[in-house]
Amino acid sequence: METIPLVTEAQRERQLRRSSSRLPELWALLDAVSDPEIPVVSLWDLGILQDIKADEDKLTVEITPTYSGCPAMAEIAVEIEKALAATDYREVEVVSLLTPTWTTDFMSSQGREKLREYGIAPPAPKSLAEKISCPQCRSEEVELISEFGSTACKALYRCSDCLEPFDYFKCI
Amino acid sequence: MSQPLIDYCIAQGDDALIFGQRMTEWCYSAPFLEEDLALANVALDLIGRAQMFYDYAAELADDGRSADDIAFLRDARSYTNLLINELPRGDFAFSMARFLIVDTFNVLYLEQLVNSADERIAAIAAKAIKESRYHLRRSSDWVIRLGDGTEESHEKMQKGLEEVWGYHKELFIATAGERELIANNIAVDRESLYSQWSDQIDAVLKEATLSRPEDGWKVVGGREGIHTEHLGHMLSEMQYLQRSYPGVEW
Numbered sequence: 001m002e003t004i005p006l007v008t009e010a011q012r013e014r015q016l017r018r019s020s021s022r023l024p025e026l027w028a029l030l031d032a033v034s035d036p037e038i039p040v041v042s043l044w045d046l047g048i049l050q051d052i053k054a055d056e057d058k059l060t061v062e063i064t065p066t067y068s069g070c071p072a073m074a075e076i077a078v079e080i081e082k083a084l085a086a087t088d089y090r091e092v093e094v095v096s097l098l099t100p101t102w103t104t105d106f107m108s109s110q111g112r113e114k115l116r117e118y119g120i121a122p123p124a125p126k127s128l129a130e131k132i133s134c135p136q137c138r139s140e141e142v143e144l145i146s147e148f149g150s151t152a153c154k155a156l157y158r159c160s161d162c163l164e165p166f167d168y169f170k171c172i
Numbered sequence: 173m174s175q176p177l178i179d180y181c182i183a184q185g186d187d188a189l190i191f192g193q194r195m196t197e198w199c200y201s202a203p204f205l206e207e208d209l210a211l212a213n214v215a216l217d218l219i220g221r222a223q224m225f226y227d228y229a230a231e232l233a234d235d236g237r238s239a240d241d242i243a244f245l246r247d248a249r250s251y252t253n254l255l256i257n258e259l260p261r262g263d264f265a266f267s268m269a270r271f272l273i274v275d276t277f278n279v280l281y282l283e284q285l286v287n288s289a290d291e292r293i294a295a296i297a298a299k300a301i302k303e304s305r306y307h308l309r310r311s312s313d314w315v316i317r318l319g320d321g322t323e324e325s326h327e328k329m330q331k332g333l334e335e336v337w338g339y340h341k342e343l344f345i346a347t348a349g350e351r352e353l354i355a356n357n358i359a360v361d362r363e364s365l366y367s368q369w370s371d372q373i374d375a376v377l378k379e380a381t382l383s384r385p386e387d388g389w390k391v392v393g394g395r396e397g398i399h400t401e402h403l404g405h406m407l408s409e410m411q412y413l414q415r416s417y418p419g420v421e422w
Contacts, residue, residue: 068299069192069220098224098295101302146206147310152213156206172302 008105017051018044026052026059026084033079036072037151040118043076047106050097057090064102067152104171115169121157123171134159135166176349177290178232179252180359182242183347183395185225186253189243190403191274192218193410197261207264210310214271217303224296244414248404254394256339258403265318265325265332271311273336276372277343278304280365289357312376319380326381333377334385341390344369 007015018027030049031042043049043063050062061080065073077094084092104123107115112122116135121142124130131140139161149156154167195215202208226239237245256274261267282304285297318329344366346354353359377384393399413420 065220067217067220067303068224069216069218071216098292098299101295101298146210147306147313148206148210148213150209152216156209170306172306 008103010100010103011047011105014047014050014106021052023052023054026054026087029083029087030061030080033076033083036075036079038115038118038120040114041111043080045108045111045114047102047104047108047111048076050100054089057088059084059087059089059092061092061094062097063094064097064100064106066102070152104169107169119166120154121166121168123169125171132157132168134162134164136164137162174232176352177358178229179347179349180353181225181229181232181293183252183350185222185229185242186251187257188218188225189222190251190253190406191257192216192222193406194258194261195267198267203264211267214307214310217300217307221296221300221303224299228292228296240414244411248399248407249397251399251403251407252395252397253403254339254342255391255400256336256342258394258400258406259336259339260402262335263328263332265328266335267332268311268314268318269329269332270336270339271307272315272373272376273340273343275304275308275311276369276376277340277365279308280368280372281360281362284360284365287357288359293358315376315382316380319377319382329380330382333382337385337387338389338391341387342392342394345392345395347395 021027027044027049030052031044034040034042035046035048038046046066048063048066050064053060053062061084063073063076063080073096077096080094081092105125107123115122119135121132121135124132132142133140134142134157137159139159141160142157143160144155145158145165146156148154149167153170153172155170156165157168158165192215195211195218198211199208199215202211222243223239226242230237230239230242256270259270262270279301282297282301286294286301288294288297315329318325320326321329344363346359346362350359350362354361374384391400
């Protein structure tokens with residue numbers, strides 16, 4: 001029988017790293033940290049947070065940038081350091097990884113819903129058999145206005161039914 | 173192997189940084205707001221790409237220089253970007269013709285660079301290819317829309333294409349150092365990409381009802397540090413802050 005996986009291999013590994021981590025309280029602390037440009041979605045839900053490693057009194061947090069020129073990365077690193085400052089670890093280092101290459105497949109289903117509530121249409125990958133829909137009225141009758149929206153990770157659409165323009169989180 | 177690899181990373185970084193910096197000039201002066209955003213975002217992708225290559229070059233060279241030092245403390249003669257990246261921004265049609273030429277090349281190049289024997293280079297390429305595919309989709313759309321648009325937009329698009337055409341040849345010339353890296357499967361043989369590039373450009377031009385310019389002239393010299401007069405002016409603006417206040421940080 002053919003098995004159709006609901007999550008990608010990279011995403012499964014990422015979830016496994018979190019669930020098998022010996023530091024669940026630190027992952028929970030970082031759930032309060034988000035991308036400053038999309039404050040409703042945590043780093044975990046956005047798929048940027050990859051791993052947390054502890055070595056005696058030093059913590060290493062691994063993140064994958066969304067786009068190579070993403071200006072939010074420096075601020076995200078500072079926010080992570082702030083969130084972990086109250087722990088017993090003496091030093092926190094945030095490392096930006098090139099591999100695994102970030103993809104919208106890393107985004108959690110919770111993250112997708114939060115994006116929609118916030119007014120941003122979540123990425124519509126082929127694997128989910130989902131179409132781009134208006135975050136306001138859910139209509140799938142939408143048209144592209146521009147390949148780029150307010151940030152590199154978004155495109156600008158307009159709903160043909162309710163006529164509202166909206167940002168769409170591009171699928172990469 | 174180390175020096176050719178450092179030079180290669182700096183050259184790749186220079187191509188991306190100079191093109192990106194040039195395209196930021198569109199911010200606030202594009203034909204309409206959505207284009208302001210789009211061009212600024214494409215420029216940002218390119219500048220981010222430059223940083224990845226410079227970071228690697230700085231680690232390999234290990235001479236105390238940072239990626240920022242490489243970007244802000246070199247003169248025009250030390251820059252090794254291809255000339256097509258430094259030309260003045262021109263009008264919107266010229267910019268789209270230039271994007272089409274460069275984006276088509278970048279997609280073909282990066283598709284192979286993801287298999288580089290150097291893991292770091294392969295990882296940078298894996299990140300960059302996603303962005304370049306997106307850039308190409310957009311620049312092709314514009315060239316087709318303007319070429320197959322009104323009489324005036326067609327004329328301007330054809331003129332932009334003619335003006336930039338002679339600069340495409342340099343994309344397909346490898347340096348001696350680069351050939352060493354090609355032999356070791358680290359870099360991609362850019363010369364071998366020409367026929368595919370040519371076919372893809374032809375297909376877009378056909379749909380855009382534009383005619384392919386004659387190959388009557390070409391301009392080269394970027395990789396040897398021989399630049400047009402435009403690069404120096406651009407660097408003086410780009411590097412102003414670091415040169416006036418060395419080491420200044422946000």
